[in-house]
Amino acid sequence: MTELGDIIEECRNAVEDPDYPAVHEWLEANPDGKVLGHFQVYFPEEIAHAAGMLPIKTMGADSSVQIREADAHIAAFVCSILRSALEQALSGKLDFLSMYVTHPICDAARHVNGIWTRKFPDVSCQILYYPHNAASPHAATYLLNEYRRIAGLIEEITGRGITDEALRASIELFNENRRLLRELYEIRRNTPWLLSLVEGYVLTRAAGVMPRERHNELLREALPQIRERTNKPQDKIRLVFEGGFCEQPPIEMLSVLQDVAYIVDDDFLIGLRWILEDVPSDGNPMENLAVAYLEASSYSPVQRDPRKPKEHMLLERIRNSGAQAAIVGAAKMCEPGLEEQVAYDNALTEAGIPHLVMEFEEKTANFEQVRMEIETFAESLLFEFV
């Protein structure tokens, strides 16, 4: 059995090393293997996996990646994650990709595919349009056809047909991964003193940059060890963090948060946890994936679904996690995040839930200001709740 400390270390290395070590390891073991990269927020990785590809998530990078070339290719007023993800590509760190899929999650991200097309003509660059008219009775059929289209391109790249049987097996694998992540979040909600925010975060994020088989192994071994910990609860405020659906705050900022409060739920990397239930593997597996995207999914500012008003969903997240308050974050220059922030702010104010509105950036290097803001907020809450 691998020790918990070693598991966390492996995940942290996979997350923090901008050279994608787990991908290179996979490629060494699979010299003919193909890698599909996708930008935030969600991609049905099962489809790529079923064709034998390694799907990975490009999630930007913290200050370990210096922006040298990207700024010459994208306007200055876009968020950091777009610039750092592009920098990784321009500096050759993503040279292993055979296919790159983006989604029109925001107006800035819509340009990523055009830039990739121009800079990397040998990579199959595709846009996958998810429905915003999500309540339409036609949305699931449309999305199924869109998944089939992407599957066809993947088959061309791998030279391997995606059978229903292979897709079912991949769905089972990813179902297990989502189940394990749900368990991880259950620990954070029910016994947050057993798992720090940073530990929970790297254990989650690693899913996006390593083979899921390995990630499942690691989580299977990690979860019982976390539950066996004997840490004592501390007198900390319970908070929800909202605003991490795309660009990620740097890990040092999460350290500041965990020093001050228990973050009992969040939307960090929500794409990895987008599907909330097991996707059925019987019947038509591709259709099941499309239906699950629409009918059994989480929420984020970049998807419109009139059945899931985002501010109501946030209130539900706060209630379900037993949080006392919330931090409503938004990445700098993130249009959807900043617009949603106002709605969240208003809804929380109306519901009488204390909250802190803040902006963050993956490249933040000075955390004193953040610490002061969060400590002041937490102290004000301690007075309120004592």
Next chain:
Amino acid sequence: MKEHRVAIRPPLERAGDTRGESRRLMDRWWTELDAAAEEDSLVANVFVMGSLAEILNTFDIPMSFPEIASLQTAVKGKAMDYLLAAEDAGYSPDICGYVKVDVGLHLTGRQHPLGRYPKPGMVVATNMCNTYIKWSEIWERQYECPVFVLDLPGWRGTGFAYDMGSETFKNDVKFVEGQLRELIALCEEVTGKTFDIDKLREILDNVNRMSELYRAILATNKHRPAPFNALTEGINYMGIANILRGREDGVRFMETALAELDERIDKGVGAVSPEQFRLLLVGTACYTNFRDFVGLFEQWNGVFVASEYMSYAGGGIDRGVHYDLSRPVESLAEQILITAQPSMSGIFFSHEWQANVVRDYAIDGIAYHGVKSCRTTSAGLPDAREWLMRNEDIPGLFIQSDLVDSRLWAEAQLKNRVDAFFEALQSRRVQVGA
């Protein structure tokens, strides 16, 4: 050294016809909006990229275009009041200025410089701009009005080309048609009227005619000298194409505009005289300093013979709309895709569209104007510029300011860059001549 010469223009019988008519029609539009605000009657908020005017006009639902209204506050020098009101309410300085001007208008009693501003009774948005969706949700929360978002799957990669027989196209059409029928049902519910397919046919016919005229107007600028400035006059054509899409008076306006341009061509009158540089504008203008912006280029006798804005902001009207009146709804779905998809493609894979326009209009250089407010039109401009310079040897200038936020207008810096660009164009000419 800059050369600024002015030629004597021959008299024109039709001079001012278009401008006068455009003013009259825009004033009438504002009178209608003002009356709707007064009576609190139904108005649909819609957007320039995919207004679905064809269906809304079938139900006689008046349309308000908040992008146009926001732009007009900037031209009138009033945008900052509304921007600050929105920022006071928590909206970030880093989001779309159009949204914030609109939010400010709604927060401060809906008094626009041109009239009272109605509240939306319904909203129709497309996914052609993501901010449309976020913007619609603001109204949805504020007024609890129905919001209909039409998904238009865009082109998924480079190399735009249609294959109406492809599975992807057929699937997209089915999806769009299904959604159009949902919108029709919503309009029936909101208005209490029954859908009149013959009325839709008439409207589609008007759009066909308007589109043909609009394309003819654009094509006049292939002439040298170009008869109109795609920025200053283009915005009028664009505005009317939006607010009167599908209406007979919109068609007549385009006829008036085309006749005036034909006369200019006949008499050899250009938008600038003498025409020294033919330019393409990619992005939008800065409306807080509209005249100053245009002046930066006109003082070098440069004319914008084409503008990306005149393409995408018409929801595809420049691409040639050919509705088949024998099957209106089906054809509407097909044509929306055929015309709107390349509009979107023209933004996100802009190098292809730009290279074509440069060839078709004999353009000397491209001015890329990135605006902080609009990432849809601006985020990828530096890369597109680099690609066109490297692969097509097309000179490009990249400058930045904003649509409606005068805090981002830095005239001295802009002027330096624009002047340097024209000096480079001049020196390039000398080299080519040598």
